[in-house]
Amino acid sequence: MARVFPQGRLVYGMQLPIQSQSAIYAEPWEATATPHDLAEIARAAERAGFGYLASCDHVAIPRRLADGMSTVWYDPVATLAFLAAVTERVRLLSHVAIVALRHPLLGAKQYATLDHLSGGRLILGVGAGHVQEEFEALGVDFARRGPLLDETVDALRAALGPEEYPEHEGPSFAFKDLGQLPRPAQERIPVWVGGSSPAAVRRAAVRGDGWLPQGDPRGELPAQIAKIRRLREAAGNADPIEIGAITEPLYVGEPGWATGRRTLTGKPEALAESLREYRELGVDQIQVRFRSRDRAELVDQITAFGTEVAPHLNP
Template identity: 45%
Template structure:
């Protein structure tokens, strides 16, 4: 298996508008990238105190509070209409903040309209104030996610779905159309042992925020052990990681471009040896994305 490359954060900033969304979706497909990943942010309460776990500052976007983020499912539907091949992924949606029956309908509809190109990345999120704004309890978010995934899959699979668990309660619910392939792959995110165990139990894929192979390896060991203990096949769980280097360095106009590109390539090769299927690139300006994508295609082969 050769590692493939996707594009992350496509629905942010100028990508949230019609012209930017069309441009980035069409360009990514033209360049042979494998997937588009749209982030999820319903609201960012001003002055939030919850620490953002993926930056030393504890703040998302370096503390910037006001920036455009298009709804990921709406954005991916727009992208589906202007592309034909590229996969359409949430990176990641936060199901506990949504009604699972409505979410099942939205995701299945997008999958049917896009001829089976959807990947549903899911997570519990990190922002307690966002849960408060939506009116959802923060304390049971993990159990809520588990129960919602059960409901999603039942509604995608069964013509008359019945689910009774701690957070979902319905009988003989008909939700059509079903996804093109009978279901939608669920990619579980998170960078903790608990997330790895959840991916082993529930996931068709795992998307940890590991920056290096050394950070990833112990999570994959937990994933494999838990999957085997549950009678699953750990090799069937697709692994996705996101490149964590400085995006500005991947500009061919930058002095250190070649070193940054070599670092990206070598890091991707090391991830590939661990079984990673996909490395996500930042949403770069067109000239930079062209240079990076073409260089990666030369080194790893076309998608």
């Protein structure tokens, strides 16, 4: 078992701005933001009690998708290592790494080093990926990305374990008698599986220590969570799984500007009451995102959430 956070409490984390700038969620100010801005936001989140900071993963975006996805996708290992150096306690999550794009020994070398340097703060979030051209350019079979991810997770489990000379034998990868140091600081790296498709839900249930849904509305979460628990029990896995959710966009207080109709706004107590519903649905950790017009406003929102909303999440 590799549980990250205490059971029975609703933990909050965030995917950082700037490091990925999809048109779906990026704010205009992020286009000219700097590494200093990213570091200041990470420090503010740690001060505000956030459980984790997350970074996305794409290697290359084809022109046909660039308008919507943008081509701004920082490398997650480099980004999380940078954040590890400017923080002390907050967990570092890849949300999510497309690990099948890289040989598991290469991935293990990167993530073991990151965990070692950060003092054991890595959470390895993994996903199948969805951009066909990205797989083709890297010589990876897009049609087999599901089975490749399953085997890559198994191989990474072995390669990120305690053994200096890990072993794995599978249809796509095989290695033994190859040593890798340093080892991770954690005895077992937590693996959280991202995705809401039937295959991703099954993968989370069978192979994951946690589940990272991708935008499931609140009303759909109970059925998904129940399915994960059934599949996990059927697979003979008795370890608890940490269930996540991505909340609606948030703004603490009255914004005075158009934040979008889906954004939850208002007094801290009202926001906390709404977010507590996730815990009642069976969720262990929520990933929150704030609307903002510049870095200063985002830092203010992070701070207000930590001091005014978070104390009401676990009364």
